[in-house]
Amino acid sequence: MTKVVIMGEEIMSSVIGPTGPEQRRLANNVMKEALNRAGLPFKSISYVVATGYGRINVPFADKQITEITCHARGVASFFPDARTIIDIGGQDSKGIKINNGRPIDFVMNDKCAAGSGRFLEIIADTLGIKIEEMGELALQSKNPAVISNICTIFAEQEVVDKLAEGIPLKNLVAGILESLANRVSRMVKRLKIEREVILTGGVAKNAGMVQALSDKLGYPVSVPPEPLLTGAVGATLLGKEIAQKAKERDESPERKERSLKEIEIL
Amino acid sequence: MAEEKKKHKKRRTATEAAASIGPMVKEFISGTLRAKEEGRKVAFTFIVCLYDEILRAMDILPVWTENFAGICGAKRDAERFLERSESLGLSRSLCTYALCGIGFDQWREELGEMPPDAPWGGQVRPDMMLSSGQILCDPRNKWYQASQLYMPDVPVYNIDLPYPLYEDDVEFTDVRDYYVKHIIEELRGLVAFLEKQTGTKMDYDRLSETVDLGERTWNLIWETYDLRRAVPTPMGTGDAMNTMVPMCFMMGTQEAYDFFLGLNKELKEKVARKEGVVEDEKYRLLWGGGLPSWFALSDFNYFNSKGAVFPAETTYRMIESMYQIYMPDTNDPIERLAWRWFGYWVFWHNKARKRPGSHPDVEWLIQYIEDYKIDGIVMHEAFSCRTWHLGLIWQLNQLAKIYKPIPVLVLGKDGKKEKTNRELPSLVLESDIIDITTYSEVDTRNRIDAFIETLESVAKSKVH
Numbered sequence: 001m002t003k004v005v006i007m008g009e010e011i012m013s014s015v016i017g018p019t020g021p022e023q024r025r026l027a028n029n030v031m032k033e034a035l036n037r038a039g040l041p042f043k044s045i046s047y048v049v050a051t052g053y054g055r056i057n058v059p060f061a062d063k064q065i066t067e068i069t070c071h072a073r074g075v076a077s078f079f080p081d082a083r084t085i086i087d088i089g090g091q092d093s094k095g096i097k098i099n100n101g102r103p104i105d106f107v108m109n110d111k112c113a114a115g116s117g118r119f120l121e122i123i124a125d126t127l128g129i130k131i132e133e134m135g136e137l138a139l140q141s142k143n144p145a146v147i148s149n150i151c152t153i154f155a156e157q158e159v160v161d162k163l164a165e166g167i168p169l170k171n172l173v174a175g176i177l178e179s180l181a182n183r184v185s186r187m188v189k190r191l192k193i194e195r196e197v198i199l200t201g202g203v204a205k206n207a208g209m210v211q212a213l214s215d216k217l218g219y220p221v222s223v224p225p226e227p228l229l230t231g232a233v234g235a236t237l238l239g240k241e242i243a244q245k246a247k248e249r250d251e252s253p254e255r256k257e258r259s260l261k262e263i264e265i266l
Numbered sequence: 267m268a269e270e271k272k273k274h275k276k277r278r279t280a281t282e283a284a285a286s287i288g289p290m291v292k293e294f295i296s297g298t299l300r301a302k303e304e305g306r307k308v309a310f311t312f313i314v315c316l317y318d319e320i321l322r323a324m325d326i327l328p329v330w331t332e333n334f335a336g337i338c339g340a341k342r343d344a345e346r347f348l349e350r351s352e353s354l355g356l357s358r359s360l361c362t363y364a365l366c367g368i369g370f371d372q373w374r375e376e377l378g379e380m381p382p383d384a385p386w387g388g389q390v391r392p393d394m395m396l397s398s399g400q401i402l403c404d405p406r407n408k409w410y411q412a413s414q415l416y417m418p419d420v421p422v423y424n425i426d427l428p429y430p431l432y433e434d435d436v437e438f439t440d441v442r443d444y445y446v447k448h449i450i451e452e453l454r455g456l457v458a459f460l461e462k463q464t465g466t467k468m469d470y471d472r473l474s475e476t477v478d479l480g481e482r483t484w485n486l487i488w489e490t491y492d493l494r495r496a497v498p499t500p501m502g503t504g505d506a507m508n509t510m511v512p513m514c515f516m517m518g519t520q521e522a523y524d525f526f527l528g529l530n531k532e533l534k535e536k537v538a539r540k541e542g543v544v545e546d547e548k549y550r551l552l553w554g555g556g557l558p559s560w561f562a563l564s565d566f567n568y569f570n571s572k573g574a575v576f577p578a579e580t581t582y583r584m585i586e587s588m589y590q591i592y593m594p595d596t597n598d599p600i601e602r603l604a605w606r607w608f609g610y611w612v613f614w615h616n617k618a619r620k621r622p623g624s625h626p627d628v629e630w631l632i633q634y635i636e637d638y639k640i641d642g643i644v645m646h647e648a649f650s651c652r653t654w655h656l657g658l659i660w661q662l663n664q665l666a667k668i669y670k671p672i673p674v675l676v677l678g679k680d681g682k683k684e685k686t687n688r689e690l691p692s693l694v695l696e697s698d699i700i701d702i703t704t705y706s707e708v709d710t711r712n713r714i715d716a717f718i719e720t721l722e723s724v725a726k727s728k729v730h
């Protein structure tokens with residue numbers, strides 16, 4: 001997903017648009033939409049920070065900052081005492097240790113779909129349910145199924161077999177969430193988890209997943225109001241800081257040439 | 267694949283010495299092909315087996331099969347040999363050096379000539395294969411046995427080169443004499459085998475000279491690498507992945523000694539001119555373990571482009587200062603080799619014993635962190651080599667537990683800032699030594715970017 005947040009004193013508008021191979025070129029469209037909603041012309045934006053995997057594909061950005069730093073900043077603005085962030089996105093998952101809103105260590109899984117939100121998307125598809133339904137279904141289960149395969153493709157097959165064996169859907173879904181929670185918590189534990197623990201990314205909207213993760217980690221897990229937007233909020237706050245610092249020095253921040261055109265990717 | 271190869275440009279090195287390695291390796295490979303034509307004996311062998319001097323003293327040309335696989339990887343031309351091994355029934359999760367080498371050898375034997383476009387002329391057919399049993403590295407035992415299936419007339423000689431594992435409540439001196447005696451017997455067995463293969467007796471005076479040259483080279487390398495402590499550092503790990511060639515493949519030769527004399531001079535001059543790997547050195551990193559991805563050495567340059575340098579690495583630092591290795595009073599070169607082997611492997615044991623919760627590998631990291639003024643650690647988990655990579659994460663965890671050198675302020679329970687100490691930030695890269703299908707440049711560089719930002723924020727949080 002491509003997200004845009006525009007901030008003045010506070011958030012003026014935010015948009016969550018699709019990503020994907022074609023949309024990657026079209027960060028400009030999501031930006032236009034956000035400007036429309038805020039009722040602002042592009043030239044009134046004093047600074048633009050791009051983050052995430054696609055940050056290099058945003059030609060109108062003044063600065064690129066990785067999602068690790070942006071998440072740290074965004075989460076700290078909602079939870080000043082946050083120390084550990086777990087972000088489970090569509091393509092990867094990561095754990096970030098923070099102090100005073102700054103990252104001090106991180107781990108990342110960008111190698112394996114089974115540790116990311118993609119795992120849930122694929123299994124939801126296989127089970128013929130909507131991804132949003134998974135959380136509620138899982139919370140009804142008292143006996144989560146054990147999913148032993150750690151590879152998405154094999155887990156998918158295992159789920160199909162278990163369904164045929166008559167294992168109730170809610171137990172299967174609960175088992176799947178546990179399996180994802182298991183993988184993610186094993187990775188994040190390398191950071192020596194400290195409270196407060198915050199979960200972000202699309203998966204954080206899934207109450208069953210929040211519960212499963214909290215059980216696995218042995219800590220309560222909090223979720224920000226818009227868990228998909230924390231990275232973008234962080235980027236905006238960092239951008240604002242750069243612009244303000246420049247202003248304090250009576251300078252204008254170093255900016256790139258601005259153009260809201262789509263980019264060309266070979 | 268052809269595309270991949272075309273795009274791959276020559277990497278920029280910081281030192282002239284490192285830049286001279288490419289042609290040296292190329293000559294090395296052609297040298298083995300020439301030697302074979304001239305009827306000289308050629309032996310397949312592994313690095314870090316410490317019998318390099320024995321081979322040199324007997325005029326047997328070593329062919330480092332790990333090196334040839336690494337060359338295929340660096341040229342991004344390993345895939346076809348890996349695939350060949352796979353189709354011979356070997357699992358892709360085995361050591362990819364071994365898979366590449368076996369695939370290549372089988373192909374050469376099948377054709378009766380070098381496979382088409384063999385990297386740098388190809389890997390020569392050996393007269394013998396020398397393997398060695400060492401802790402964890404199964405290819406050192408099994409690789410040549412598998413190769414022998416395709417070269418049944420080439421003899422394999424296997425020796426045992428053990429060293430004691432660390433236990434914090436056991437003194438290695440209790441077992442030392444037993445180990446050394448055993449290694450001496452193994453080395454003498456190797457000499458007898460080589461004498462039989464070459465039909466000539468070992469000239470022990472010559473071996474003494476070669477071992478002596480080897481020991482002087484160890485000291486010279488130690489002193490040379492120590493120059494990298496300078497700020498800014500004149501040479502990084504990217505270059506050390508080149509300069510490992512004379513260290514690991516040419517020990518006991520005058521050429522290796524002269525190479526490090528040249529490097530020593532170059533580094534001293536750079537230090538005097540305060541000429542660093544990068545103009546504005548911001549972060550000093552330790553390559554704390556793991557063989558590199560040979561096809562992606564330019565990642566070191568990427569680090570450099572962010573102001574990060576690697577003044578030290580534990581990988582391929584296969585020497586210590588001979589002044590610090592216990593050596594009894596003996597003139598027997600075989601005995602000296604055995605003591606050197608043992609001394610190298612237990613080098614960090616005593617230091618580790620002094621710090622509760624430590625371990626030789628962790629102690630090694632701590633020493634380098636302090637000596638080289640390190641800000642962060644990078645490791646590479648190459649999936650197919652268990653030998654070097656098993657335990658890396660454990661080492662990082664253990665290090666974080668017992669060593670917290672960064673003073674920072676954290677928000678205490680009462681909302682007030684408290685001073686505390688934190689561990690060094692670390693980054694674990696994941697890929698392989700030569701299997702390019704495990705690598706993603708975008709993901710790797712995304713991790714590097716995030717790590718650099720983390721270093722930046724740690725530097726900002728640091729209280730002085």
Ligand code: SF4
Pocket residue numbers: 332361362363364403404405406650651652653654699
């Ligand atoms: S397993 Fe590791 S140490 Fe052993 S041959 Fe392979 S790469 Fe070398």
